[in-house]
Amino acid sequence: MDDVRVGLAGLGHRGLHWLRRLRQMEGYRVVAVCDPIAALRERGLAALDRRDGVAAYARYEDLLVDPKVDAIALCVRSLSQGAMAAQALEAGKHVNAEVPAAHTLEDCWRIVVAAERTGRVYQLAEQARYWGFVDAWRDLVAEGRLGRVTFCEGQYIGYYGTRQFFQDPETGHFYDVEELPAHPEARPTCLHVMPPIHYLPHELSPMLKVLDDRVVEVTAMSTGSPSYSHPEIGQPDIQVALMKTEKDVLLRMATGFTQPVSHARGHHWYQVMGTRGSVEWKRSGRGFPLMWTADSQMHDVAEMDWRYERTDAPQEARGSGHGDADHYVHTAFRDAVLGIKPLAFDVYRAMETAAPAILAADSIAQGTRLMRVPDFRPGVARLAGEMPR
Secondary structure, eight states, X not given: OOSEEEEEEOOSHHHHHHHHHHHHSTTEEEEEEEOSSHXXXXXXXXXXXXXTTOEEESSXXXXXXXXXXXXXXXXXXXXXXXXXXXXXXXXXXXXXEOSOOOSSHXXXXXXXXXXXXXXXXEXXXXXXXXXXXXXXXXXXXXXXXXXXEEEEEEEEEOOOTTGGGEEOTTTOOBXXXXXXXXXXXXXXXXXXXXXXXXXXXXXXXXXXXXXXXOEEEEEEEEOOSSOSSOTTSOSOSOEEEEEEXXXXXXXXXXXXXXXXXXXXXOSEEEEEEETXXXXXXXXXXXXXXXXXXXXXXXXXXXXXXXXXXXXXXXXXXXXXXXXXXXXXXXXXXXXXXXXXXXXXXXXXXXXXHHHHHHHHXXXXXXXXXXXXXXXXXXXXXXXXXXXXX
16 A cells, blocks of 8 residues: 545544645545535535545445545544444544544444454544653653652643534534524534533643553543533533542643633643652743753742744644644554554553543533543453453
């Protein structure tokens, strides 16, 4: 196989961005697009340099039986996203899926088992783990510069206003709350019913990479719904999870999509504390990341020049999106499918970021109950290719 022949499912904003990236990258060939909305299918085809020979499907099932498609680029925002990924693996397709991986634990297991049975590549295209400062923090932890890590924080306060919550099902166009009286055709999107904490992989993935660890227990709490900021939206404003890892680190993780914050603060914030030091991401557009170590004659934290962008990024990564990190998810997937390099962020690590978020929402639904996170790797209790008992 010289190129990965891709069928891209979901032609919204992120799907269109993926389409443009794949069109520019060596080793990829887009051979099919899929979206139930005809206007979005046409927009996707128009974004290609050459649309001759590119199939356009309204039904996902038709995309999966196309023999020209080697891999599915899954850019849907749907509560059935995990089932769709598993369905593609079961059909013999490789899968590169947008965050979050799944919305039920059953779908997590189905993805794992399907990947084991078919030998196909599954990647959760989580970009934040490729940021420059994430690797810098991972090295500090691995070298023992922070001592024994005891506490870690992360939050994704992704305030987009209200435009992502209402969509015209015929055109795919999104509307703000203020526009709804003039557009009765707009319908609530799945974000109305998706627990915000399900979007936690963007924070868990990079921090679990820093810690080289996995979550074993989780509990969580939530503000009420609908939103206090925008009562027209069914989501709570903030959900917070408290977790414990296999290495006995405590994690506090928060998410929210309707909590207003200044745009300059960005969506992401992280902190790692150890017995001999700490690191912290910047809190505003004018701020700086911070570091303190006990053995460096430091009386206070020092400002650092860590950034999202990597100092070792190739030219083709520049401007790819998400602080240049979008380049790396597509490179890693391509190389794994072509047999050049195995995935570091494999299906097991992907589910180790998705499952704690799903169980956090379950904890909230069950009155802040403590939930155990399963080990997805095969062993004595479960052989590869078997569903858990």
